[in-house]
Amino acid sequence: MxxxxxxxxxxxxxxxxxxxxxxxxxxxxxxxxxxxxxxxxxxxxxxxxxxFSDPAALFVTPDHYVTRMLISQGVSFESLGIGTDCETDPRKIWQTFAEHYHLFAGTPSRIWLDDAFSRLFNVNERLAPKTANDIYDAIAERLPHPDxxxxxxxxxxxxxxxxxxxxxxxxxxxxxxxxxxxxxxxxxxxxxxxxxxxxxxxxxxxxxxxxxxxxxxxxxxxxxxxxxxxxxxxxxxxxxxxxxxxxxxxxxxxxxxxxxxxxxxxxxxxxxxxxxxxxxxxxxxxxxxxxxxxxxxxxxxxxxxxxxxxxxxxxxxxxxxxxxxxxxxxxxxxxxxxxxxxxxxxxxxxxxxxxxxxxxxxxxxxxxxxxxxxxxxxxxxxxxxxxxxxxxxxxxxxxxxxxxxxxxxxxxxxxxxxxxxxxxxxxxxxxxxxxxxxxxxxxxxxxxxxxxxxxxxxxxxxxxxx
Amino acid sequence: MxxxxxxxxxxxxxxxxxxxxxxxxxxxxxxxxxxxxxxxxxxxxxxxxxxFSDPAALFVTPDHYVTRMLISQGVSFESLGIGTDCETDPRKIWQTFAEHYHLFAGTPSRIWLDDAFSRLFNVNERLAPKTANDIYDAIAERLPHPDxxxxxxxxxxxxxxxxxxxxxxxxxxxxxxxxxxxxxxxxxxxxxxxxxxxxxxxxxxxxxxxxxxxxxxxxxxxxxxxxxxxxxxxxxxxxxxxxxxxxxxxxxxxxxxxxxxxxxxxxxxxxxxxxxxxxxxxxxxxxxxxxxxxxxxxxxxxxxxxxxxxxxxxxxxxxxxxxxxxxxxxxxxxxxxxxxxxxxxxxxxxxxxxxxxxxxxxxxxxxxxxxxxxxxxxxxxxxxxxxxxxxxxxxxxxxxxxxxxxxxxxxxxxxxxxxxxxxxxxxxxxxxxxxxxxxxxxxxxxxxxxxxxxxxxxxxxxxxxx
Amino acid sequence: MxxxxxxxxxxxxxxxxxxxxxxxxxxxxxxxxxxxxxxxxxxxxxxxxxxFSDPAALFVTPDHYVTRMLISQGVSFESLGIGTDCETDPRKIWQTFAEHYHLFAGTPSRIWLDDAFSRLFNVNERLAPKTANDIYDAIAERLPHPDxxxxxxxxxxxxxxxxxxxxxxxxxxxxxxxxxxxxxxxxxxxxxxxxxxxxxxxxxxxxxxxxxxxxxxxxxxxxxxxxxxxxxxxxxxxxxxxxxxxxxxxxxxxxxxxxxxxxxxxxxxxxxxxxxxxxxxxxxxxxxxxxxxxxxxxxxxxxxxxxxxxxxxxxxxxxxxxxxxxxxxxxxxxxxxxxxxxxxxxxxxxxxxxxxxxxxxxxxxxxxxxxxxxxxxxxxxxxxxxxxxxxxxxxxxxxxxxxxxxxxxxxxxxxxxxxxxxxxxxxxxxxxxxxxxxxxxxxxxxxxxxxxxxxxxxxxxxxxxx
CATH class of the missing domain: 3.20.20.140 (Metal-dependent hydrolases)
Structure with a gap:
């Protein structure tokens, strides 16, 4: 783009x-x-x-707009870090999110997420499997900062x-x-x-x-x-x-x-x-x-x-x-x-x-x-x-x-x-x-x-x- | 305009x-x-x-589209000439109407009213507190005419x-x-x-x-x-x-x-x-x-x-x-x-x-x-x-x-x-x-x-x- | 057009x-x-x-989108070949259809019908009383063909x-x-x-x-x-x-x-x-x-x-x-x-x-x-x-x-x-x-x-x- x-x-x-x-x-x-x-x-x-602890806890797990769309296409709650015996590695949760980010095409959630990624974390590429790690890092590195x-x-x-x-x-x-x-x-x-x-x-x-x-x-x-x-x-x-x-x-x-x-x-x-x-x-x-x-x-x-x-x-x-x-x-x-x-x-x-x-x-x-x-x-x-x-x-x-x-x-x-x-x-x-x-x-x-x-x-x- | x-x-x-x-x-x-x-x-x-007797009786008091919007923003029926012990001076009713005419922005009532003011009474300014008297006069003066x-x-x-x-x-x-x-x-x-x-x-x-x-x-x-x-x-x-x-x-x-x-x-x-x-x-x-x-x-x-x-x-x-x-x-x-x-x-x-x-x-x-x-x-x-x-x-x-x-x-x-x-x-x-x-x-x-x-x-x- | x-x-x-x-x-x-x-x-x-037997049997009689609009404007079922003692001449049914084809202005039926007339039967004029016979013939002549x-x-x-x-x-x-x-x-x-x-x-x-x-x-x-x-x-x-x-x-x-x-x-x-x-x-x-x-x-x-x-x-x-x-x-x-x-x-x-x-x-x-x-x-x-x-x-x-x-x-x-x-x-x-x-x-x-x-x-x- x-x-x-x-x-x-x-x-x-x-x-x-x-x-x-x-x-x-x-x-x-x-x-x-x-x-x-x-x-x-x-x-x-x-x-x-x-x-905030990590990108998944900030953007994925607690956002019911996000989880509902992922669930609707067969993603499990556990893979999103929800429920007993669930995924606990935020980077893996993030990867799952990125693999399904195309589902949000045309939804308000994507506008809000892209805006936050861009404004707060200087992300300039769309989240996708291949950009997932870089964007994770870009966010994770800013989270401990006072600002x-x-x-x-x-x-x-x-x-x-x-x-x-x-x-x-x-x-x-x-x-x-x-x-x-x-x-x-x-x-x-x-x-x-x-x-x-x-x-x-x-x-x-x-x-x-x-x-x-x-x-x-x-x-x-x-x-x-x-x-x-x-x-x-x-x-x-x-x-x-x-x-x-x-x-x-x-x-x-x-x-x-x-x-x-x-x-x-x-x-x-x-x-x-x-x-x-x-x-x-x-x-x-x-x-x-x-x-x-x-x-x-x-x-x-x-x-x-x-x-x-x-x-x-x-x-x-x-x-x-x-x-x-x-x-x-x-x-x-x-x-x-x-x-x-x-x-x-x-x-x-x-x-x-x-x-x-x-x-x-x-x-x-x-x-x-x-x-x-x-x-x-x-x-x-x-x-x-x-x-x-x-x-x-x-x-x-x-x-x-x-x-x-x-x-x-x-x-x-x-x-x-x-x-x-x-x-x-x-x-x-x-x-x-x-x-x-x-x-x-x-x-x-x-x-x-x-x-x-x-x-x-x-x-x-x-x-x-x- | x-x-x-x-x-x-x-x-x-x-x-x-x-x-x-x-x-x-x-x-x-x-x-x-x-x-x-x-x-x-x-x-x-x-x-x-x-x-018709006066501008207020023609355009304000009987028009339930008009009165409802005024009531919704706290204007009293009495000030519009409705009810017992109500305002009886049509010019004062008109002034109240004019003070709230901005409420009609974007409504059909304003289109109808502006059209009538303009076509029938040659009004070319939007009704507002400062134009209220002139517009009242422009209308009032035409009402007795046969046409x-x-x-x-x-x-x-x-x-x-x-x-x-x-x-x-x-x-x-x-x-x-x-x-x-x-x-x-x-x-x-x-x-x-x-x-x-x-x-x-x-x-x-x-x-x-x-x-x-x-x-x-x-x-x-x-x-x-x-x-x-x-x-x-x-x-x-x-x-x-x-x-x-x-x-x-x-x-x-x-x-x-x-x-x-x-x-x-x-x-x-x-x-x-x-x-x-x-x-x-x-x-x-x-x-x-x-x-x-x-x-x-x-x-x-x-x-x-x-x-x-x-x-x-x-x-x-x-x-x-x-x-x-x-x-x-x-x-x-x-x-x-x-x-x-x-x-x-x-x-x-x-x-x-x-x-x-x-x-x-x-x-x-x-x-x-x-x-x-x-x-x-x-x-x-x-x-x-x-x-x-x-x-x-x-x-x-x-x-x-x-x-x-x-x-x-x-x-x-x-x-x-x-x-x-x-x-x-x-x-x-x-x-x-x-x-x-x-x-x-x-x-x-x-x-x-x-x-x-x-x-x-x-x-x-x-x-x-x- | x-x-x-x-x-x-x-x-x-x-x-x-x-x-x-x-x-x-x-x-x-x-x-x-x-x-x-x-x-x-x-x-x-x-x-x-x-x-297919004839244009009326293909496009009119069985299509409830078509019959409903005709009925709504007073056309009888019988004149469309439906019911006992009904019209049996497909050309007459077609003529009735053509006389009321203006009713379909702006409806999806007209888009579908015009498309079929045009693509399948090379019709290039709107169906109307005066074009009814020609269009009937254009369709009827193709129906026996294998294609x-x-x-x-x-x-x-x-x-x-x-x-x-x-x-x-x-x-x-x-x-x-x-x-x-x-x-x-x-x-x-x-x-x-x-x-x-x-x-x-x-x-x-x-x-x-x-x-x-x-x-x-x-x-x-x-x-x-x-x-x-x-x-x-x-x-x-x-x-x-x-x-x-x-x-x-x-x-x-x-x-x-x-x-x-x-x-x-x-x-x-x-x-x-x-x-x-x-x-x-x-x-x-x-x-x-x-x-x-x-x-x-x-x-x-x-x-x-x-x-x-x-x-x-x-x-x-x-x-x-x-x-x-x-x-x-x-x-x-x-x-x-x-x-x-x-x-x-x-x-x-x-x-x-x-x-x-x-x-x-x-x-x-x-x-x-x-x-x-x-x-x-x-x-x-x-x-x-x-x-x-x-x-x-x-x-x-x-x-x-x-x-x-x-x-x-x-x-x-x-x-x-x-x-x-x-x-x-x-x-x-x-x-x-x-x-x-x-x-x-x-x-x-x-x-x-x-x-x-x-x-x-x-x-x-x-x-x-x-």
Whole structure:
């Protein structure tokens, strides 16, 4: 490739004049600071600033986008260093990865990986069996250097603020450590209470016991349980949290009477759930979380619609987050109505919606966000965090929702090195979209520049109060 | 903007050669008369020809596309002149509108509004806080003039025929007045019997009593009730109606035995409905309406899939049609089958289908319209009456349905001044689509011109018998 | 048209540079042999090699894409030579077809028909009322010639291998005749056991009796019934079959205990089905078929989601496959899970999924195929075997599934003359897609050429073991 791994015009529209506009829009936003309001970086990175151990541990083993594609073509988990009696030599794992790197042709993963290889490790050749060793060496040699440690990467990436996602039961010690260090990077936790809200979660009752110990609240009663949430939310806020996040199977909400809610809690807590109680409890808790947001100002995020652990065998032998999470159909209007009717017109609430079911973009999410004052649309999530996925989102949601009811970009990643690449892709795709809006005279050029900056930086900062 | 608000090449494809073809196709159809076979203009406008009172009452307060976007960003209904104790100064309402006009960037509303401001009121600057007063004055000063009254606008817009949408219980007095006036514009009513078909409608039983009074039929019996429909349909036909319209929550149809239908009617009429009876009654009535269409030739339209009044509070305090109507998933094949099996092969029936659920375009509606002789596809409806929405409809439905099983464009609006803009957008988007069909050699140039004229004029005229 | 019916650049992107790339990619693959691993050509053609009788019988009467469009615009089945007391003069049927040929503007049928008219019969004018007779004559005159018989067409089309679709009860005599002839074309059967798996099938019990006779197995017991399947699968394999095909209303699967499966079989076989038993039996049988594939290596195909015979009247008077089959919504993750959990990680299984519900491409099918080692995605099916349908598939599925989890193209046709046209369209659309991938720097040019060849030939050959 004459331009190495990264062509400067990548992801821009083909048409000559449109591409020129896209390029100029991109130049105007490419260096804006990164706001990363939702993601899964490891808080230990920020609290301890450790060096990464090796290229396979950095790029292969923990990345479920990578492992899922390899598994789909018959590579074993063991050969990727996952499971009992698995490969332990990172160079061999890397070699397996390189032998199958052609599988990623046309996928977002390849864009992110090539970008990281190129920007951070000066790699200029595509990963392949014959380049595998050289690239391994190029990466491995940089990893011990101070400038490849997490905090240095944070600074090099131009991150203005990053949020992690943390269990409600987490002691947030790494966040405390980061705050107490001499490093000034802004890292904040996000309140993710699934483990104490979802009656189907593993060890749910034990989690509630633990919640009681941590907070000193009586989590055997509905009222004490709600107080315990309030207490934990305050603890998160004290460490900079501006948001909560809820990973529910469906977006169902409920608004029960206090008596009914207490009775439901007692069934759930007492191990006497009947059919539908778990779903109803999760539904009720979304509305309770929204009510608490009115009090404490935390922005609410809802990520629903993933069937987790689609293979029982894989879940049992290799654990969660191995790529076996599959989207299912969802529908929002009926599901969200109880919550919205309860608190949706209150100007203190912000509820950011995410979906894995793109059929809801134009049919439901854009019409909902285009009228309810509390609602905002999160960016294309997970499988849709891609060139085509972002294009579809813009084309299907913007005319009805309007750009001001969106929240910019989330990288949503546990792969640290992919953060700049993901924001780069989003800024390129949005620049291309805006260029086409100009060329078709749906936007003026000046307002397109304003919107480009909002999409890259301003909307996320405002929506997440960062 | 060097070309003012309206660029002559707006909405055409970016590619140079394709744009040139699109422009030529558009020139060939831009001045064809407007057929507006489905919409919500106020019959009083045509019967009385009143002047519009002020810019806010013309462009802001009644337009639910406008109010919904403003509400979504925290503007209050009261500040828009809606509700008790609301703002009553139209200039202040206009100022609020102008301060938030940037929210409409990239939305169809801005295209329609800019077009109306520019064409009708010679406005050449974008509405903004600093231009608000001048634009208000420019509009306000024209409103009393005779050429800005409804009938003059009808003529200026080049409307060949327009249909309103009227309750089955309406006395159609404004239609009579229009006919008896010296004005020759063709305005026809459309039979919309939801209030006497939907058992969940407000005052349903009182509506049926009233229906009995109007028609002299015994609406306490199934047979008398059906006769009353026949009578009202004839009255509508006598005033030029060529169509009926049905706004049902779902497209479910039924074909009960007469005995079962009578029993169902008795339960519904007698206030003894059981679960599912309301839905079943609406379903049965669609088939009855289709049967009556065989007799009287009225074309049938079905608009299903809107969840109306999504906010109880807004509905209670500010009424219907305030932007809180949200699409829900629908599916047609099973739902329509009873009606189709009963009368779908009869050459006398035309049933035009609309959807807010675009997932049905390629999966269901195109395959259905591409085989059932009675079925035609309505244009993209409501939130999908937009550049992207129209493109998706063409791309998803045309290959299987064929253009001849569609019915051209509906403006479907209660915003009179937006009518030419909406037809302009549709003609531009279709010209762009046809240009791409030519460039990719999927259509010959000559047939593309023929199809452009059909989409702009001929198909609507034929399908609606106008 | 200056270039006759077929423009050499048809279906390529409009942008000049992208089109040039597309053209070169297409040149590289246009003459690759055709692998046709799934379709509905008549085995008699291959066994007996008869001449086709007349143009109407070749192009009109049996083609449900053609008849459905004509029916949709009021043409009668009788005038197309279908039904009792129908038109029997093929020239008159042809004239009716020609008079309505404009209806196919912009449809895939026209591309296929024009291609066949042009390539096989040297027709250079569009079919229309005034050209109808000449084109009829041009075709009719070639039909008796040896080079227009099926085996000659097979050779002229450059077919490397073709699979038919055959009832499990078929004696495969035409396949035997083809094998025993002096002709060397590779034609293989496909095991399609719907008639002995679907309890809702006509004569289901009689079919199982017949299955018992053919195989000598006791099909009154679950174990004997399964053995009978094994026996028939072996018979198919002996004649070259590499695949099975399953046409189920839904993709539901089940994995019952042996006791429950036996009891279910007994209810189904004994005419004592209760509600849901038919669906459950089909579901269980998909898992049984997958288990047998582990034993005998047959690749499994699942075509689900068609509502067959949507018009009762048409089905009764004119039979199946008349165009009245309509897609319905489907969802795969929950439905497939029992089968996948049972055998989905086994490297011996290949299960190729097809859908008529495009909403599943990005939401479900790409995520599923992008992780389960057994799963592959079939090409766009039926109504989606079209320019726009193929583009949507590439745009919605490739980023997550990856091209290597797809299986190239299926022509899936019973219209022999359309086979080269269909593969031509697929190769053109894929060349255009790959050209855009290059221009936007999502693929290197060299890998795009490799992928073009895989999509046109290699992936089908490998996935179907042909």
């Amino acid at each position: 004459e331009n190495g791994l990264l062509h400067p015009d990548r992801l821009f529209p083909a048409d000559h004049a449109t591409r020129a506009l896209a390029r100029d829009l991109f130049y105007a936003v490419q260096d804006l600071p990164i706001i990363s309001p939702h993601g899964h970086t490891d808080p230990r990175w920020w609290g301890e600033n450790p060096a 490849t440690r997490p905090r240095a990467l944070f600074d090099r990436f131009g991150i203005e603020a990053i949020a992690t996602t943390d269990s409600a039961l987490d002691d947030l010690s790494w966040h405390i450590a980061a705050r107490e260090s001499d490093w000034n990077g802004r890292v904040v936790p996000t309140y993710r209470p699934d483990a104490i809200i979802d009656p189907d979660a593993q060890d749910f009752n034990a989690n509630l016991d633990r919640l009681g110990e941590i907070t000193g609240c009586d989590t055997t009663t509905w009222d004490g349980y709600l107080d315990a949430h309030r207490s934990r939310r305050l603890a998160f806020r004290a460490l900079g949290a501006t948001a909560t996040d809820h990973g529910h199977p469906t977006p169902m909400t409920a608004d029960l009477s206090i008596a009914d809610a207490r009775a439901l809690f007692n069934r759930v807590r007492g191990g006497k759930m009947t059919n539908g109680d778990a779903e109803l409890f999760r539904a009720q808790m979304l509305t309770e979380m929204a009510r608490m947001s009115l009090e404490d100002g935390l922005v609410m995020q809802l990520h629903s619609g993933a069937f987790r652990g689609h293979s029982s065998q894989v879940y049992r032998d290799y654990g969660p987050d191995r790529g076996f999470d599959i989207p299912i159909p969802v529908s929002f209007p009926v599901a969200l109505r109880p919550l919205l009717d309860a608190v949706g017109m209150d100007p203190r609430l912000t509820l950011i919606l995410f979906t894995l079911d793109e059929t809801t973009y134009a049919r439901e999410l854009a019409p909902l966000a285009g009228v309810w004052p509390c609602l905002r649309l999160g960016p294309p999530w997970w499988f849709h965090d891609s060139f085509e996925g972002m294009r579809r989102f813009r084309e299907m949601a913007m005319e009805t929702a309007g750009v001001f009811n969106t929240v910019g970009f989330n990288d949503d990643t546990r792969a640290l090195c992919s953060i700049p690449a993901r924001h780069d892709v989003a800024r390129r795709v949005d620049s291309g979209w805006l260029a086409e809006m100009i060329v078709t005279h749906r936007l003026d050029e000046t307002e397109a520049y304003d919107i480009a900056a909002l999409l890259a930086h301003g909307l996320a900062k405002k929506a997440y109060k960062l | 060097e070309n003012g608000l309206l660029h002559p090449d707006r909405l055409f494809p970016a590619d140079h050669a394709t744009r040139a073809l699109a422009r030529d196709l558009f020139y060939a159809v831009q001045d064809l008369p407007i057929i507006s076979p489905h919409g919500h203009t106020d019959p009083r406008w045509w019967g009385e020809n009143p002047a 800005t009254r409804p009938r003059a606008l009808f003529d200026r817009f080049g409307i060949e025929a327009i249909a309103t949408t009227d309750s089955a219980l309406d006395d159609l007095s404004w239609h009579i007045a229009a006919r008896e006036s010296d004005w020759n514009g063709r305005v026809v009513p459309t039979y919309r019997p939801d209030a006497i078909i939907d058992p969940d409608a407000q005052d349903f039983n009182a509506n049926l009593d009233r229906l009995g009074e109007i028609t002299g039929c015994d609406t306490t019996t199934w047979d008398g009730y059906l006769d009353a429909h026949r009578s009202r349909r004839l009255a509508f036909r006598a005033l030029g109606a060529t169509a009926t319209d049905h706004g049902h929550p779902t497209p479910m149809t039924a074909d009960l035995s007469i005995a079962d239908a009578r029993a169902l009617f008795n339960r519904v009429r007698g206030g003894k409905m059981t679960n599912g009876d309301a839905e079943l009654f609406r379903a049965q009535m669609l088939t009855e309406m289709a049967r009556m269409s065989l007799e009287d030739g009225l074309v049938m339209q079905l608009h299903s899939g809107a969840f109306r009044g999504h906010s109880s509070q807004v509905y209670r305090d500010y009424g219907p049609d305030r932007g809180f109507d949200i699409p829900i998933p629908v599916s047609f094949p099973v739902a329509l089958r009873p009606l189709l099996d009963a009368v779908g092969m009869d050459p006398r029936l035309t049933l035009i289908l609309f959807t807010l659920d675009e997932t049905t375009y390629a999966r269901e509606l195109a395959p259905l319209a591409g085989v059932w002789p009675c079925l035609r596809l309505g244009p993209p409806w409501w939130f999908h009456d937009s550049f992207e929405g129209m493109r998706r409809f063409r791309e998803m439905a045309m290959e299987t349905a064929g253009v001849f099983n569609t019915v051209g464009f509906n403006d479907d609006t209660r915003a009179l001044c937006s009518i030419p803009a909406r037809h302009d957008v549709a003609r531009r988007v279709d010209s762009g689509w046809l240009a791409e069909m030519i460039v990719t050699h999927r259509l010959d140039e000559t047939e593309a011109y023929d199809i452009a004229a059909l989409l702009a004029h001929g198909l609507a005229k034929k399908a609606y018998k106008l | 200056e270039n006759g019916l077929l423009h050499p650049d048809r279906l390529f992107p409009a942008d000049h540079a992208t089109r040039a790339l597309a053209r070169d990619l297409f040149y590289a693959v246009q003459d690759l042999p055709i692998i046709s691993p799934h379709g509905h050509t008549d085995p008699r053609w291959w066994g007996e090699n008869p001449a 227009t018989r099926p085996r000659a067409l097979f050779d002229r089309f450059g077919i490397e291998a073709i699979a038919t679709t055959d009832s499990a009860l078929d004696d495969l005599s035409w396949h035997i005749a083809a094998r025993e002839s002096d002709w060397n074309g590779r034609v293989v059967p496909t095991y399609r056991p719907d008639a002995i798996i679907d309890p809702d099938a006509q004569d289901f019990n009689a079919n199982l009796d017949r299955l018992g006779e053919i195989t000598g197995c006791d099909t009154t017991t679950w174990d004997g019934y399964l053995d009978a399947h094994r026996s028939r699968r072996l018979a198919f394999r002996a004649l070259g079959a590499t695949a099975t095909d399953h046409g189920h209303p839904t993709p539901m699967t089940a994995d019952l205990s042996i006791a429950d499966a036996r009891a279910l079989f007994n209810r189904v076989r004994g005419g004592k089905m209760t509600n849901g038993d038919a669906e459950l039996f089909r579901a269980q049988m998909l898992t049984e078929m997958a288990r047998m594939s582990l034993e005998d290596g047959l690749v499994m195909q699942l075509h689900s989601g068609a509502f067959r015979g949507h018009s009762s009247q048409v089905y009764r008077d004119y039979g199946p496959d008349r165009g009245f089959d309509i897609p319905i919504p489907v969802s795969f993750p929950v439905a497939l899970r029992p089968l996948l959990d049972a055998v989905g990680m086994d490297p011996r299984l290949t299960l190729i999924l097809f859908t008529l519900d495009e909403t599943t491409y990005a939401r479900e099918l790409a995520p599923l195929a992008g992780v389960w080692p057994c799963l592959r995605l079939g090409p766009p099916w039926w109504f989606h075997d079209s320019f726009e349908g193929m583009r949507r598939f590439r745009e919605m599925a490739m980023e997550t599934a990856g091209v290597f989890n797809t299986v190239g193209f299926n022509d899936d046709t019973r219209a022999l003359c359309s086979i080269p046209a269909r593969h031509d369209v697929a190769r053109r659309v894929d060349s255009g897609w790959l050209a855009e991938m290059i221009v936007t720097h999502r693929l290197d040019e060299t890998e795009a050429y490799d992928i073009a060849a895989l999509l046109a030939h290699g992936l089908a050959k490998k996935a179907y073991k042909l």
